[in-house]
Amino acid sequence: MLGRPRSADPARPTRVRAARRWDDRRMAENTDTASEIAPAEIAADPAAPLATTETAAPVVSAPGSGDAPVPRATSNRSTTPASTAFSDFVSTNWAEREEVDPPAREQAPFAADRRRRLSALHVGTRLVIPAGRLKQRSNDTDYPFRAHSAFAHLTGWGADSEPGAVLVLEPVAEGSAADGSAHDATLYFRERAGRDSDEFYANAEIGEFWIGPRPSLRQVAADLGIATAPLADVDAAIAAAGPVRVIREADPALAARVDEARAGASSGSDGDASDPADGDALLARDTSELRLIKDEYEIRQMREAVDTTGRGFSDVIADMPAVLAHARGERVVEGVFNARARADGNAVGYDTIAASGPHACILHWTRNDGRVVPGDLILIDAGVELDSLYTADITRTLPVSGTFTDVQREVYEAVREAADAALAIVRPGIRFREVHAAAMEVIARKAADWGMLPVTAEEALEADNQHHRRYMVHGTSHHLGLDVHDCAQARRDMYIDGIVEAGMVFTIEPGLYFQPDDLTVPERFRGIGVRIEDDILVTRDGAENLSAGIPRTADEVEAWMAGRA
8 A cells, every 4th residue: 555755450340230331211201222232331441430320311431530520322222220129130040250461462572572572662752552541433333453563563452452452661770570571561451241230231332241351460471472451440550650651542431541640750851852842852852763674474464464465356256247247346346345345354454446547647546436348447456354463465456357558568568677677686685665665667768758748767867856756756675564654753863865775574565657637648558557566575685576476467467367376
């Protein structure tokens, strides 16, 4: 996808009988059973205590936030029983849980090493890395939860992570932590409620009756190799003496509580940073830069994500008759690919681009509501995100009828030549920006050869000109990993102007986009858009195209379309 410019046991919740979290009168008046969600069941803060006083209208609020409670418009149709008899009955006669501690997951030691490296950069400072919270889609419907990438990277907790969880690295004397670092790591999250609690059956956000089994603190500690504690304890950890830094964007509400703790501290200073916000920015930068070089586990995940993405592209080709038959064939393409992503991974890593005909000239065409027409090209930019949250990012441009026309092939081969030129120079020691420059030399030369430029190719390449960029305004490469545009908060001299190193994974994705109404473009090319995107691993002596197994030359693509690849 194109880059834009640059474990202790928790306190058990108590049952609430006399005080209900929704209006009994409204409940009695309503017979809609389509949803049993009560407004106060969806807590704004996962650490919020269960309600203990009767309210005239159901509300939710974050503890200590000072904000007015925000109602969820669902109580007028809730039919969940509110009687003591029901509460007594639903809370008893459950079999004992089998508490089996899982073995540590594969990524646990790698995540521990990442925490050690981050610790060395922030000695003496408390670090707060939130997973983030559920984000509201509409009314009482939320988007699927996806943890912040810094949290996933440092914990190894992926698609099964808990909303509202917080990783805290507590500073200790250098070398005295359990792992030999300068910080002790504790993972705070809201553990499941007991079955004798209202939360078990009445909380539609975190109750196991609604969302399924949830892990215990002990199980997560064994799984991830990190000490765990109840989420209710996180405020005390944040407010402890000493400087503190937080990944602000991950959980703004938690960041506000960190700010309150800072304001209440006597010093108000953040160590070597004159402004606490500077320390927060430093933490965001460092967690981003830690992801520039992938470890062995991450590289294995990238290979798997790419392979799964390739199967998704093959699914689309196999379903091309259905694509052509539908008035919104682009949607069919999206649906077929996304089905593979859900079946073999967690989801898509970003919105799938299925751009047929002139839509391929629109760089981020995700509306995907057009017809796929025989004789046109279709540009598909898609990637599967695995349960570990690592994603691929691949683009292929396919001839809908199975073969390229001469004009389409001419444009396609120009783009492939640019991609090959960029890939040919990738090795440790070059500057990241040189990859883009290599592709641009080809793009400028082709545009000049076709008579599109008012200057020579050499003149167009000068920094003050760049005429050829009219036909490719985006960059050629971006880092890839937990985010489709990974490491985005890294310093410029570590990214665009940085030195390429072994273990880096980034895209190479040149393209040519000839708008239908662009009068500088020869008429035969107008309305054609082509992009070829591959995922590249930098090796000790060069580069490996992780997506080389997905057909990319014109001949390979035609054989693929014919079922011969």
